[in-house]
Amino acid sequence: MCAFTVWRLDDRSSADAESAKSCTERGGVRHSDARHGGYTWTEDFMCENRPETPLYLTVDGAERVGTLETRRSWFVCWELGRVQDGRAPVWYYTQGDRTEPGGERWEGWGFAGAERLEVSAHPPPNMPRCRFESPGGVSPAPATPR
Numbered sequence: 001m002c003a004f005t006v007w008r009l010d011d012r013s014s015a016d017a018e019s020a021k022s023c024t025e026r027g028g029v030r031h032s033d034a035r036h037g038g039y040t041w042t043e044d045f046m047c048e049n050r051p052e053t054p055l056y057l058t059v060d061g062a063e064r065v066g067t068l069e070t071r072r073s074w075f076v077c078w079e080l081g082r083v084q085d086g087r088a089p090v091w092y093y094t095q096g097d098r099t100e101p102g103g104e105r106w107e108g109w110g111f112a113g114a115e116r117l118e119v120s121a122h123p124p125p126n127m128p129r130c131r132f133e134s135p136g137g138v139s140p141a142p143a144t145p146r
Helices: none
Strands: 024-033 039-048 053-056 064-069 072-075 078-081 090-095 109-113
Touching: 024 072, 064 109, 072 090
Parallel strands: none
Antiparallel strands: 024 039, 039 072, 053 064, 053 109, 078 090, 090 109
C-alpha cells in the first residue's frame, strides 16, 4: 500500500477563505524587517499557533533565531522549504516574541514551520509568497499596494 500527499500551491492560494481556520488579514500595520534592510510590511495575517513555536533563519529549519511565545501571532508571507513531520512544505515568516542567542542580528525575524500553525489550508488564502533574493537577505521585492 502506498500513500502520498499532493500540495497545490501558487502565489495566492485559491482556497476558500472559510478554510483558513483562525487567520485574519490585517492592513495598516507596520513591521520593520531587520533582515531585509528595514523593509516595512504594511499588512499581516493573525493566525493561531502553538506556544513556544521556534523560528528559523531559513526554511531548512537548521538555525534557530527566535521563538513565538503566544498562541496567536502575525505572519507576513510564506515560502516553500523542508517538509516537517510529513506535512506541508510551507514556512511562515514573522518576528519572534523572543530572540534566541545568536539571532540578535536578525532581531528574531525567521520562519515557522506549517506544523506549528493551526490553519486548515497551507498557505492561508491571500497570504503572499515571500520574495527574498537570499535567505539572509538583501530586500524582498517591493510589495504591490492593494
